[in-house]
Amino acid sequence: xxxxxxxxLVLALLISSFGVLPTNAQDATLLIWADEVxxxxxxELSAPFAEExxxxxxxxxxxxxxxxxxxxxxxxxxxxxxxxxxAHDWLGEMxxxxxxxxxxxxxxxxxxxxxxxxxxxxxxxxxGVPYAIENVALFYNTELVETAPTTWDEVRTVSEExxxxxxxxxxxxxxxxxxxxxxxxxxxxxxxxxxxxEEGNYNPEDVGIDSEGSIAALAWVESMVDDGxxxxxxxxxxxxxxxxxxxxxxLITGPWNVNxxxxxxxxxxxxxxxxxxDMEQGAPFLGARGFMVNAFSANPVLAxxxxxxxxxxxxxxxxxxxxxxxPPAYLPVAEMxxxxxxxxxxxxxxxxxxxxxxPAMGDVWGAWGNAITLVMQGELTAEEAFTQAAETIREAIAx
Numbered sequence: 260x261x262x263x264x265x266x267x268l269v270l271a272l273l274i275s276s277f278g279v280l281p282t283n284a285q286d287a288t289l290l291i292w293a294d295e296v297x298x299x300x301x302x303e304l305s306a307p308f309a310e311e312x313x314x315x316x317x318x319x320x321x322x323x324x325x326x327x328x329x330x331x332x333x334x335x336x337x338x339x340x341x342x343x344x345x346a347h348d349w350l351g352e353m354x355x356x357x358x359x360x361x362x363x364x365x366x367x368x369x370x371x372x373x374x375x376x377x378x379x380x381x382x383x384x385x386x387g388v389p390y391a392i393e394n395v396a397l398f399y400n401t402e403l404v405e406t407a408p409t410t411w412d413e414v415r416t417v418s419e420e421x422x423x424x425x426x427x428x429x430x431x432x433x434x435x436x437x438x439x440x441x442x443x444x445x446x447x448x449x450x451x452x453x454x455x456x457e458e459g460n461y462n463p464e465d466v467g468i469d470s471e472g473s474i475a476a477l478a479w480v481e482s483m484v485d486d487g488x489x490x491x492x493x494x495x496x497x498x499x500x501x502x503x504x505x506x507x508x509x510l511i512t513g514p515w516n517v518n519x520x521x522x523x524x525x526x527x528x529x530x531x532x533x534x535x536x537d538m539e540q541g542a543p544f545l546g547a548r549g550f551m552v553n554a555f556s557a558n559p560v561l562a563x564x565x566x567x568x569x570x571x572x573x574x575x576x577x578x579x580x581x582x583x584x585x586p587p588a589y590l591p592v593a594e595m596x597x598x599x600x601x602x603x604x605x606x607x608x609x610x611x612x613x614x615x616x617x618p619a620m621g622d623v624w625g626a627w628g629n630a631i632t633l634v635m636q637g638e639l640t641a642e643e644a645f646t647q648a649a650e651t652i653r654e655a656i657a658x
Contacts, residue, residue: 288317341553350381359551362563372593375545393585407530429506434495438631443511444476447541450471451470463617466652529600573592
């Protein structure tokens with residue numbers, strides 16, 4: 260949908276609603292909830308849009324982690340924003356409760372990374388315009404690991420060589436009970452969380468936690484712990500500190516740690532998640548951030564226009580990337596990125612799977628993470644843990 264066409268539709272709908280075009284089109288206010296990073300960008304760049312459409316842009320700054328809860332409470336009462344920034348995996352709850360409206364990007368859809376569009380697509384409808392995507396990858400110390408391993412067997416071999424040679428205390432490390440960071444190992448062995456239905460949507464009736472590949476992945480971690488290569492009980496912060504100190508050679512993490520490692524002068528590079536067997540590489544979860552429209556907005560057409568004529572523009576998308584450094588979802592900006600780390604993260608996420616936004620995912624995280632913890636603590640085998648976890652998940656979904 261072109262900018263000229265969007266403006267025409269907005270004016271036509273206003274005229275049809277009021278009989279005549281209200282003075283200044285008019286006196287409408289678009290309230291936008293945004294976090295501390297995006298709010299200043301919107302305030303700085305939105306004046307031309309406001310002038311062209313004759314509207315006032317009001318931006319309310321809210322911590323990102325608080326937006327979801329406040330919106331769910333405010334939207335049905337008419338006290339919420341017209342648009343808000345959020346994560347794609349909020350969609351399951353919000354669509355189910357009728358809180359967000361579908362959006363139409365028209366031909367502009369092709370300007371965005373397909374995984375980002377897929378992330379904001381729920382049951383066939385697009386519900387958000389993305390501006391950033393993120394996924395984990397394999398980070399490795401280039402002074403300890405000359406070439407990034409491409410299989411998990413190689414990861415183990417390299418780890419053994421590093422420890423036996425005294426180059427570092429540890430090779431690869433993964434934190435205990437962290438299903439999000441375990442996910443790419445699970446997919447590398449052919450495992451999965453939910454299967455897909457005929458339309459390509461996550462199917463809550465096909466739970467793959469106890470699939471052969473999932474169990475094989477956890478068995479690999481189990482062997483690393485049993486053989487003293489990966490101590491139990493480590494948290495993400497522990498592993499990151501060991502990596503910074505040069506005491507660990509490899510870990511799975513994401514863009515949020517790039518600046519920290521650079522500032523600590525760690526010699527590191529980023530590679531795709533290693534594969535196993537017929538799988539060339541593991542698939543991490545993909546997270547996407549974007550703008551969504553309140554289904555209770557009094558200004559739905561203007562909100563749509565803001566998405567196509569402000570959010571889906573190179574100016575805003577470039578500013579969003581410059582401000583935070585998250586890998587951009589907008590292809591024209593992504594193609595101009597000069598950061599070797601962002602480029603490597605984007606390459607590692609080419610096969611990323613959108614984090615499930617379906618409500619059933621809420622029944623997965625706890626049982627999934629607990630199973631990993633029980634195995635790393637030596638209380639259950641991989642098969643026992645994931646068999647029990649899958650049963651718990653299926654029972655919860657069925658309730």
